[in-house]
Amino acid sequence: MSVGLRLLGLCIFLLKNVKTDQIGFEFQPFPVLKNDNLLRAARGEVVDRVPVWVMRQAGRYLPEFQELRKLHDFFTVCRTPELACEVTMQPLRRFDLDASIIFSDILVIPQALGLTVEMHAGVGPVLPQPIVVPEDLKRLTPDGALSRLSYVGDAITMMRHKLEGRVPLIGFTGAPWTLMGYMIEGGGSKTMSKAKAWLNEHPEDSKLFLNLLTDAIVDYLEMQVKAGAQMLQVFESSAEHLSKEQFLEWGVPYLKRIRDELVDRLTKKAIPVVPMTLFAKGAGHSLKEQSELGYDVIGLDWTVDPLEARNLVGPNITLQGNLDPQDMYRDPEELRNLTTEMVHKFGKSRYIANLGHGITPQTPITSMEVLVEAVHKAL
Ligand code: CP3
Numbered sequence: 001m002s003v004g005l006r007l008l009g010l011c012i013f014l015l016k017n018v019k020t021d022q023i024g025f026e027f028q029p030f031p032v033l034k035n036d037n038l039l040r041a042a043r044g045e046v047v048d049r050v051p052v053w054v055m056r057q058a059g060r061y062l063p064e065f066q067e068l069r070k071l072h073d074f075f076t077v078c079r080t081p082e083l084a085c086e087v088t089m090q091p092l093r094r095f096d097l098d099a100s101i102i103f104s105d106i107l108v109i110p111q112a113l114g115l116t117v118e119m120h121a122g123v124g125p126v127l128p129q130p131i132v133v134p135e136d137l138k139r140l141t142p143d144g145a146l147s148r149l150s151y152v153g154d155a156i157t158m159m160r161h162k163l164e165g166r167v168p169l170i171g172f173t174g175a176p177w178t179l180m181g182y183m184i185e186g187g188g189s190k191t192m193s194k195a196k197a198w199l200n201e202h203p204e205d206s207k208l209f210l211n212l213l214t215d216a217i218v219d220y221l222e223m224q225v226k227a228g229a230q231m232l233q234v235f236e237s238s239a240e241h242l243s244k245e246q247f248l249e250w251g252v253p254y255l256k257r258i259r260d261e262l263v264d265r266l267t268k269k270a271i272p273v274v275p276m277t278l279f280a281k282g283a284g285h286s287l288k289e290q291s292e293l294g295y296d297v298i299g300l301d302w303t304v305d306p307l308e309a310r311n312l313v314g315p316n317i318t319l320q321g322n323l324d325p326q327d328m329y330r331d332p333e334e335l336r337n338l339t340t341e342m343v344h345k346f347g348k349s350r351y352i353a354n355l356g357h358g359i360t361p362q363t364p365i366t367s368m369e370v371l372v373e374a375v376h377k378a379l
Helices: 003-017 037-043 063-071 074-079 081-094 108-112 134-139 147-163 176-185 193-201 203-227 237-241 244-250 252-268 284-291 306-313 325-329 332-346 365-378
Strands: 118-120 124-126 169-174 231-236 276-280 297-299 318-323 351-355
Touching (some): 063 074, 074 081, 074 147, 081 147, 081 365, 108 147, 134 203, 169 176, 176 203, 176 231, 193 237, 203 252, 231 237, 244 252, 244 284, 252 276, 306 318, 306 332
Parallel strands (some): 169 231, 276 297
Antiparallel strands (some): 118 124
């Protein structure tokens, strides 16, 4: 055989055998993934069992999380890779979950853009100097924002090693409209009325704002993939405050740009594209439109009927969700039945079981055990 042919053979062998899960930041090898049901479900491949994970699975319902939080401030945990990894690992020690999600918060982007974000007990996030008028956008510091988020990449890389390939690691970001909302309101809001007023009163500046956030998000997600994130979720949690028309105008174009630009950048750099989930809470009115944005997985809140959702998105999208977090407070028997019913409605193909929003702080630990077991036993 000629040298050329041998070289070609070697290249084909390498292409076939270097797996996605072994490519990380600086292309260092990671432990080989053992349970890839999450990624297979996202790609529409056959699974051994329906994968299940839970939004906010690392959180206050876990006593060990509460203990650690007594010692460390919320953002210190996010910023210290050892602590972020410890908290990310906590739910995996207790439950037979099929995914881990890196411990962080969507509000690390506003921080990296120069805003102060504090986490107040019993209140949630507080931004003491919010963006009030368009002039305030000048206070944002997009240059260098990505380097101020490098600790998230460090935590992801460390976590990939600590996981020893047990389950995939999900990275995440807030979506532009959701982040804009927090940055204008100065924290959470029942109505997002100040942020919605911006859309009406300052439409051009709103576009500037959303585009600035979109750019930061694409950089941030690319960094997470390079660091070792095996899947990504975009949280558009504040979609619930927008009408369908507003969501299509102020949410969708930026969500599309995130997906398109990320795929473009990764492809150009020959970095494997990872599956992406869009979770637009309260946007069940636009499932068809969501399914056309290029995301592999659409997350559903509990107001959406699984069968109707499947009809709207078609057969080539994976659905994720959508048990009401409140159902975690029911008797184990009732919870088991509801979970089984839900899994039967979604089916084993192209489905990732989850709640319809984050798990709440008073949830009994036993409910997580019941949920995970019921999902795995349902089909
Ligand atoms: O899912 C996970 O386990 C990963 C961790 C995670 C957190 N926040 C940790 C957290 C994720 C994915 C988030 C995303 C996030 N953060 C969203 C989108 C998801 C959603 O719930 O809609 C939003 C809107 C935020 C902003 C935020 N951070 C709020 C509104 C709050 C207060 C929530 C509350 O119930 O009080 C936080 C705080 C927060 N983020 C906590 C955790 C575990 C609890 C705070 C604490 O430990 O003191």
